[in-house]
Amino acid sequence: MADVEDQPSNIWPQAVLHLDMDAFFVNVHLLHHPEDVGLPLAVGGQPDHRGVIASASYEARQFGIHSAMPSKSALRLCPHLKIVGSNWSDIRDSSRKVMDILKEYGSIERMSVDEAYVDLSDASDPTLLAKEIRRRVKDETTLPASIGLAASKLVAKVASDFDKPEGSTIVHPGEEAAFLAPQPVRVISGIGPKTAGRLIKIGIKSCGQLANSDLGALQVLFGRHAENMQNRARGIDIRRVSSDRGQRKSISHERTFSQDVNEPEELKSHLQKMAGSISNSLKKRKMVAHTIRLKIRWADFTTFTRQMSREIGTDDELQIYETALIILERNWGGKQKIRLLGLGVSGLESPIVRQKGFGF
């Protein structure tokens, strides 16, 4: 989209900036390992541990390597690819610096370590601020980022992804539908591979086609979601930037083993570790959980979950562990090889809320 400087600022009913760091994990690594600059590099799990790529350098992307790809496949595409693990303390440090800059400009909604929305509605010229923000992030963290500015979150997000890396895309109010029209439906957040596949079957590939398609035909496939989907393809999205992300709903850990496991003691020790760390997270948040859920993936990748709820919430490691063990024993014959074991809790509640019910 053309970046028009002399638009009057009052044309922005709402101004939303979306900032998306470029190859964030890789670039944070390079900050601390300048010797790796220029290499085909990826951050992710090791190939012999069934790892996947979390982030790939632009050099690695030349070989077709992308995130979520199994590290083994990545190495086949590029045998001299260097794969390093994520350094979470460095990643969180850099993330905090970026978010601190954003907060100076308006209320922010943090979506992950490397992505956030900023509400620039109160600015007299949001387009000027958008550029300033990207420059400051680069100057003060030396990390590249892309930004999108639009009148809605939906369009701002598509815009930030439009011209990566180090892109800066502004979609002025009224230009939303035209901006989206030529792009594939997959750019719309919420339309994943399944939905896109179903749309292709009725001949819809681009946002423009979705926007102009027959609503009735769409309703046959998607029911009451059809109208909303079509609106989104037109760039209509009334969600506001909201810094309050609300309470956590669940806490979970899971572990894919480097080799499938059917040793009871090994499985139990993993459950115990996961129960311990979940218990710690609950205590740190001063919460208790009512539901405990076990996830099992067999060697053939079939995956299922089984859960148990209890009347009284708990944050106790032993109670979580013992419940998990009961579920495991009910669902595992003792011979089948297990590829992944996961443990999670939900039905979270802060005990203080419960006490209020006693009439104090």
Add this chain to the structure above:
DNA sequence: TCTGGGGTCCTAGGACCC
């Protein structure tokens, strides 16, 4: 060829209650 980990939200069926 091999498929991570941490989340959210939605749907659908069954149990249970009034």
Add this chain to the structure above:
DNA sequence: TCTGGGGTCCTAGGACCC
């Protein structure tokens, strides 16, 4: 012979996101 109708909670699975 025909088998209400809501509402809520629980369980399981699936789509999707980063």
